[in-house]
Amino acid sequence: PTDSPVTDSNKIHPTNLGVLGRVYQSAEICNVPEVLQDPDYTDWCGGVTRSLLAIPIIRQGRVLGVITIEASTPGAFTVDHEYLLAQIAQQAAVALTNATLYQQIETHFREQSLLYQASTQIAASYESKAVALAVVDSIAVALSADGAHISRWDPVSRTLISQAAIQDGKPINGPSHAMITINDVPALATCLEERKTLQWSLKDAPSAADHRYLAEFRQAGALLAVPLIVGDQTLGLIEVFNYAERSFNENAIRSAQTIAIQAAIALENTDLFRRIRESHNLLMAVLNSTQEGMLMVDTQGKIVLANHQLEKLTRLSVDELIGSNLSEEKLHMADHLGYQSDELANILTTLRSRQPLQWGISTFEVEHPSRRTLQRSEAPVHDASDQLIGWLVVLRDISEERELSQTREQLTEMIVHDLRSPLTTILGSLKLLEKAQTGDEVSPVVKQALSISSRSVQQMLGLVNSLLDIAKLESGELTLSLQSLSLDVLCEELVEAYIHEANEGGIILNLNLVDGLPKITADEEKLRRVLANLLDNALKFTPAGGHVDLDVESEGEEVIITVADTGPGVPEEFRERIFKRFDQVPGIAGRRRGTGLGLAFSKLAVAAHGGRIWVEDNPGGGSAFRIQLPLHP
Structure with a gap:
């Protein structure tokens, strides 16, 4: 009959009612010769059935269903019918098992295919908006949902900030989706804080606030919330919703969690990419300036x-x-x-x-x-x-710098050459005047004036000679007058020459020589000027009560000369620059102003001897200038 339950494939028959229920529960064959005498019989054929045979469909001890045949005459089914139907039930059990397995494989394949498509779509961009849109689109398709929404989590303000949403397959935007305070939605707060997936519908919402959120804000009947987690950090969450009430099954939840993992990684990568791009742009702005x-x-x-x-x-x-x-x-x-x-x-x-x-x-x-x-x-x-x-x-x-340097060198060379001759003439004339001024009639004022003039001209001539020597040393034109000399004698003479200046400044001047100091081969005049420059600088910058030490020691085929003071020292950034012409440490004033040529000459002269000169911190405070010279260059 058309009103029979068997005509409706969607009709669900309880497994504990009727002859079918009895066979399903007992897993045994049931042959009813007269259905009118069976109290469990349920009429599905409009009263024409008189006898019934029901066989359970069993596979590996599990009842999969029941096959029922009915007849309009009493006692219609024999043992042979039972055997034949049992054989059919066995074949049906195998077919149903295979069909179920095929359906599971097909479902799994579909899930994997959707997840692969989602992964490809999500990983296709490093722009956060594009990634967010790919996530909601992928998860809505994978779960056959009516819409999806992804938000970033701000734990400071406890708000969810919308990134992208999709509804009925189309992206949506609107002020109502921009920001959510999770204190107003307890279930979302639980999802984020406990880092677990939650779902609820209108009929089983955890709280009235959650019901209101689903009904009014999302205008949906069911919602699945999945947190976005990377390591110990929660980035946000994905909401998947359906208009009708729905319970998301294990497969759907597993797919949603898999996509959420991919989404969290992709969003973290977009954050990293954004920071790298910002750093790169900042770096390029600096480099381009x-x-x-x-x-x-x-x-x-x-x-x-x-x-x-x-x-x-x-x-x-x-x-x-x-x-x-x-x-x-x-x-x-x-x-x-x-x-x-x-x-x-x-x-x-x-x-x-x-x-x-x-x-x-x-x-x-x-x-x-x-x-x-x-x-x-x-x-x-x-x-x-x-x-x-x-x-x-x-x-x-460095074209301009080089031109300026060459111009300066040419100008210096010109001035030096033009000054040397008249200075030498003036110095010679002053010496003649000093010799001519004899007897008691010479005024002390005249003698003092001649002496001051002579010293001043000698200083200027020394400056000119230093400039000339530096120029020749740089060009390799200066020839050293090498001879064997005793460093101990040279150093003693220098200390004796400067002891008066040290005493006037309240400075202790020490000379420390090792025993058996070997003789060296050097240009005595150049080496004397080098050591004189170092001692003069040390005394110039050492305050009263300090000390200056001149130490000489030998190491194998070399000698090490150290001039150490207890002055202000030389800052790290100036320890190379001070050996250039006219370069001096700013902000450090000595007893008198220098020319800025002494150390430049010293470095070139030491290098011409095959040695090197450098400055370092004096362990006792101040500076220590060290010279390393070969015994025989």
Whole structure:
């Protein structure tokens, strides 16, 4: 009959009622010869049934269903019918098991396919908005939901800030979705704070506030909330909702949690990408504001960084350089950076093998677009674990500096040459006047004036000679007058010459010589001037009550001379600069103003002897200037 329950495939029959229920519960065959005598019989055929045979469908001890056949005559079914139907039930059990397994495989495959599509879609961008939209779209499709919403969590203000939402397959925006205070939605607070997935519908909402949120704010009948977790950090949550009431099953929840994991990682990556991009933009803004051209390559020679100043210096487009390799012939990088072709090739080979690189500062000339002098500084780049990750080249246009330096040198040379002759003449004339002034009639004022004039001219002549000697030492034109000399005698003479000045300043001047000090081969006049410069500086900057020590010791084939004082010392950043002409430490005043030439001369003179000079902290306070000289250069 049309009103029979068996005509409705969606009709659910209780497993504890009727003959079917009895067979399902007992898992035994039931042959009813007369249904009118069976109190459990339920009529499904409009009263025509008189006999019934029901066989359970069993697979591996589990009842999967029941097969029932009915007849309009009493006692219609025999043992043979029972056997035949039992065989059919066995085949049905196998078929149902296979169908269930196939359905599970198909469902699992669909889930995996959707998850793969979601993963691909989520990972396709590093923009947070694009990632958020991909997440809600993917999870709505995977769960066959009517909509989805993703929010970022701000634990300080305890608010959820909307990132993206989708409804009926379309992105939505609106002020009502912009921000949520979780204190108003206890279930969402629990989801975030306890880091667990929750679901509720209108009929089983955890609280009235949660019911109101679902009904009025989301206008839905069921909601699944999944937290976005990375490590110990909660980034936000995803809400999946349906208009009708729905209970999300285990498969749906598992899929949602898998997508949430991917989403959390992707959002963390977008945050990292954003911070890196901001840092990169800040770095490039700084680099582009400098006057130096900068270029960095990785260990494979690939150009990873270049600033606009480099483009001005080389006429190479920054956009074309980034991503290119230094070895590309079309770039002619060796010419632009001032390398020989084989020199650049060796650098690239060393970079690829991650071996230590030689680095320093050099200058070279370029002809295009105009003739200029460039200074190239280079250095390896290491990461936080001191692993080599690249090579940095810095170019600076020093054309103007070089021209100024050459002009200054030419002017200095001209002035020196023009001053030396008249100064020598004036000094000779003063000596003649001193000799001519004899007898008691000479006024003391005249004698003092001649003496002062003579000393002043000698100082000026010394300055001129220092400038000349520095120029000759720099050009290699000065020839040393080498001879064997005793350092102990030279040092004793110098101390004796300066002891009066030390006593006047209240300074203790000490000389410390080791026994058996060997003789050295040196230019006595140049070495005397070097040590005189150091002693003069030490006495000039040492306050009253301090001390100056001149120490000489031998180490193998070398001697070490130290002039130490208890003055203000030399700051770290000036310990190289003070050996240049006219460079002095600002803010530190001595008893008298110096010329800024003494240390420049000293460094060149020591280097001409094959030695070196440097300054370091004196353990007792102040500075310690040390000279290392070979016994026989």
